[in-house]
Amino acid sequence: MADLKTITETLIAGDDEALVRNVQEALDGGMKAGTILSDALIAGMDVVGSRMESGEMYIPEVLMSAMCMGAAVEVLKPFLSEGDTTSAGTVVIGTVKGDLHDIGKNLVVMMMQSAGFEVIDLGVDVEVETFLEAIREKKPNIVGISALLTTTMPMMKSTVDQISESGLRDGVKIMVGGAPVDQAFADAIGADAYAADAGSASKLAKAMLA
Amino acid sequence: MALANRINVVGSDELSRIHEATVQVLETTGVEFKSDEALALFRENGAQVDGHRVKIPRALLEKSLGTAPSSITLWGRDEKKCVTLGEGQTRTHVEPSNGCVFTHDMDRGRRSSTLADLIDFYKLAHQSSVCTISGAIPVEPNDVPIEERHLRIFFETLKHTDKPLKRNVQPGHEIEEMFEMYELAVGKGYLADHPSIYASVNPLSPLAFDTEPIETIMTYARHHQPVTVLSCALAGISAPMSLLGAAVLQNSEILSGLVLSQMVTPGAGVIYAPATAVPNMMNAQYVTGSPESHLINIVNLQMALELYHLPTRTMAGLNDAKVPDAQAGFETMQNLMQCMLGGSHIINECLGVLDSIMTNSFEKFIMDEEMISRVLRFMKGVEGFHTDLSTELIDAIGPQGSFLMHPTTMKNCRTAWRPTVSDWENHEKWEKQGAEDAMTRANRIYKERLAACPESTLDPELEAELSAFVEKRLG
Ligand code: B1M
Numbered sequence: 241m242a243d244l245k246t247i248t249e250t251l252i253a254g255d256d257e258a259l260v261r262n263v264q265e266a267l268d269g270g271m272k273a274g275t276i277l278s279d280a281l282i283a284g285m286d287v288v289g290s291r292m293e294s295g296e297m298y299i300p301e302v303l304m305s306a307m308c309m310g311a312a313v314e315v316l317k318p319f320l321s322e323g324d325t326t327s328a329g330t331v332v333i334g335t336v337k338g339d340l341h342d343i344g345k346n347l348v349v350m351m352m353q354s355a356g357f358e359v360i361d362l363g364v365d366v367e368v369e370t371f372l373e374a375i376r377e378k379k380p381n382i383v384g385i386s387a388l389l390t391t392t393m394p395m396m397k398s399t400v401d402q403i404s405e406s407g408l409r410d411g412v413k414i415m416v417g418g419a420p421v422d423q424a425f426a427d428a429i430g431a432d433a434y435a436a437d438a439g440s441a442s443k444l445a446k447a448m449l450a
Numbered sequence: 451m452a453l454a455n456r457i458n459v460v461g462s463d464e465l466s467r468i469h470e471a472t473v474q475v476l477e478t479t480g481v482e483f484k485s486d487e488a489l490a491l492f493r494e495n496g497a498q499v500d501g502h503r504v505k506i507p508r509a510l511l512e513k514s515l516g517t518a519p520s521s522i523t524l525w526g527r528d529e530k531k532c533v534t535l536g537e538g539q540t541r542t543h544v545e546p547s548n549g550c551v552f553t554h555d556m557d558r559g560r561r562s563s564t565l566a567d568l569i570d571f572y573k574l575a576h577q578s579s580v581c582t583i584s585g586a587i588p589v590e591p592n593d594v595p596i597e598e599r600h601l602r603i604f605f606e607t608l609k610h611t612d613k614p615l616k617r618n619v620q621p622g623h624e625i626e627e628m629f630e631m632y633e634l635a636v637g638k639g640y641l642a643d644h645p646s647i648y649a650s651v652n653p654l655s656p657l658a659f660d661t662e663p664i665e666t667i668m669t670y671a672r673h674h675q676p677v678t679v680l681s682c683a684l685a686g687i688s689a690p691m692s693l694l695g696a697a698v699l700q701n702s703e704i705l706s707g708l709v710l711s712q713m714v715t716p717g718a719g720v721i722y723a724p725a726t727a728v729p730n731m732m733n734a735q736y737v738t739g740s741p742e743s744h745l746i747n748i749v750n751l752q753m754a755l756e757l758y759h760l761p762t763r764t765m766a767g768l769n770d771a772k773v774p775d776a777q778a779g780f781e782t783m784q785n786l787m788q789c790m791l792g793g794s795h796i797i798n799e800c801l802g803v804l805d806s807i808m809t810n811s812f813e814k815f816i817m818d819e820e821m822i823s824r825v826l827r828f829m830k831g832v833e834g835f836h837t838d839l840s841t842e843l844i845d846a847i848g849p850q851g852s853f854l855m856h857p858t859t860m861k862n863c864r865t866a867w868r869p870t871v872s873d874w875e876n877h878e879k880w881e882k883q884g885a886e887d888a889m890t891r892a893n894r895i896y897k898e899r900l901a902a903c904p905e906s907t908l909d910p911e912l913e914a915e916l917s918a919f920v921e922k923r924l925g
Binding site: 292295298299300340343347390391394419420437438439 | 551590592596599654660684686687688731732733734735736808
């Protein structure tokens with residue numbers, strides 16, 4: 241039977257077939273789903289996170305491990321009890337109206353997913369109204385807004401303003417980012433957080449909800 | 451080009467394989483165009499259209515390649531400054547940086563750019579002898595209200611240069627407005643037979659075009675103005691990690707933009723602009739200094755130069771340095787040499803640029819001019835007087851003699867290349883003259899240049915007319 245250590249190792253190696261097989265074997269051998277989740281998978285993703293930060297793991301490898309994590313959780317789901325949470329929280333994210341840059345935003349999405357968040361990605365060129373609807377419907381913990389153009393940064397401000405005006409501000413934390421954005425701008429428009437890259441975005445998201 | 455060879459990355463048979471792979475991508479995968487007008491045009495021209503997805507048949511591609519010109523004459527308001535782009539061109543043409551959000555200089559460091567900075571970059575570009583095309587938006591004028599920017603920027607462009615112009619993607623009505631404004635300066639109807647302004651248009655890699663870029667391609671083609679289709683994919687993220695795979699993707703994107711332009715106006719100018727980068731795969735950040743990136747782009751240059759006979763353009767002076775330091779120098783020189791020796795007809799993002807195109811520096815502008823001038827000189831190769839093998843002269847001077855005062859030396863000693871910012875003095879003299887490093891000299895030079903630059907290149911009446919046009923449009 242695959243032990244916790246082997247499961248963690250296959251997760252870090254990004255071998256999805258072996259991981260699913262190992263998780264299945266562990267379940268068949270009587271191991272608790274909740275234990276596999278917390279002690280092998282979540283523990284494994286913590287290792288992945290710190291290896292990413294130190295540069296030992298490259299982004300495609302990190303994302304591969306995250307995808308494996310998703311596949312393993314699917315196997316575990318039917319056996320998890322109520323107390324075993326698989327979601328770190330819900331994030332609604334999009335690139336602001338007028339802006340089509342999404343490479344960075346997509347990375348933030350993937351990193352947040354690998355940190356256990358459920359992410360609703362609204363895509364690019366997102367109307368303020370679409371953000372508002374998504375907040376009403378999905379009741380996210382965090383709203384993420386990305387902009388890569390100085391010409392669309394003001395749209396970030398009006399998005400934040402309209403979230404406030406619609407009475408939705410208190411229920412969410414707002415995070416902003418993108419190459420021309422900085423902490424001072426985030427403060428000026430009343431966002432709760434600014435992240436310079438995808439790794440710090442997911443770390444910050446976790447910290448904000450802790 | 452007077453050098454015997456360009457830099458080639460692959461052999462000629464590889465080029466036809468890449469072409470066939472491109473045809474396969476265009477015919478079977480297709481490209482997305484987010485514009486009903488463009489989709490209708492593709493349908494009329496025999497492409498298979500499914501939703502936004504267009505599959506471009508070989509015949510349409512070949513027909514379009516057949517009508518796209520191999521050479522474009524681009525006019526300046528001063529017609530003497532007109533340039534030939536593509537076949538028949540005698541030197542690499544140089545365009546200012548574009549899209550930088552920050553300005554950097556020695557005195558004030560890095561800061562959010564303003565209209566005053568933009569004007570200073572236009573002035574430097576106008577006076578620069580290496581810079582043959584002006585316009586673009588070297589730094590974003592962050593202090594100008596966004597709704598006023600397109601007109602205010604174009605006014606300053608016309609005020610500060612009479613060279614041929616480069617512009618960016620805009621909605622159709624703004625482009626029409628800009629052409630109308632340009633014709634106030636050059637005469638109504640001038641643009642129809644004088645290509646004078648080209649726009650740089652980006653596909654949304656992989657394999658898509660958004661509405662405004664499509665509008666730009668179509669509006670420019672209708673007005674007989676060229677466009678340059680610039681793919682800025684990131685290998686491993688928005689393009690295959692394989693260098694040749696990235697070249698195939700980029701070729702497919704640029705050629706599908708070319709097909710669109712040729713369907714609107716057969717013969718409209720299209721400049722082929724490969725600008726794909728190998729990013730920092732450790733964290734997926736966009737970087738520009740990798741020696742691998744132009745292995746992709748030079749393959750694409752080869753396609754355009756050898757197979758398609760199109761004018762070409764590359765982002766050639768990029769680097770990831772945050773200040774004009776040694777890294778800025780060596781990454782810039784690497785990219786300049788690769789792109790210029792690869793045969794690119796126009797180079798851009800090469801006058802002042804730093805920090806993966808986020809920052810433009812006044813001092814680096816001056817240093818870049820010299821770097822470009824070095825490569826331009828090298829590319830002239832050995833010609834004229836220099837081809838004399840000089841055996842008689844060698845015999846006449848003989849062992850231990852001196853060539854210093856021989857007439858051939860006297861006559862030609864002032865023609866040798868000289869630096870504009872590098873120091874060539876000995877250590878003692880350098881110290882006596884203030885022991886300036888290159889950055890300090892560049893700082894002094896850019897200020898002298900700005901102080902000597904005229905406030906306007908327009909006659910006062912025309913300037914007032916253009917200004918009135920802008921104010922009227924802005925209400
Ligand atoms: C919610 O919380 C968060 C938290 C963190 C967040 C976050 C959200 N979002 C991002 N982050 C952070 O985490 C990410 C991952 O670590 C990071 O994301 P980044 O996006 O920074 O990093 C990515 C992983 C990689 N980086 C990138 O993908 C951006 C690279 C550069 C070169 C760039 C690219 C690739 C593109 N472009 Co664009 N482009 C440039 C960029 C220059 C640069 N140095 O950034 C920039 C941003 N572009 C610019 C321009 C001008 C334009 N572009 C345009 C188009 C394009 C392409 C289509 C070619 C392509 C985008 C492809 C795509 N699908 O996204 C046009 C605009 C289109 C539009 N309406 O949006 C166009 C206007 C060009 C034109 N003339 O048409 C410039 C901005 C100028 C300005 N005034 O602001 C620019 C600085 C380049 C330049 N000098 O010209 C962090 O910022």
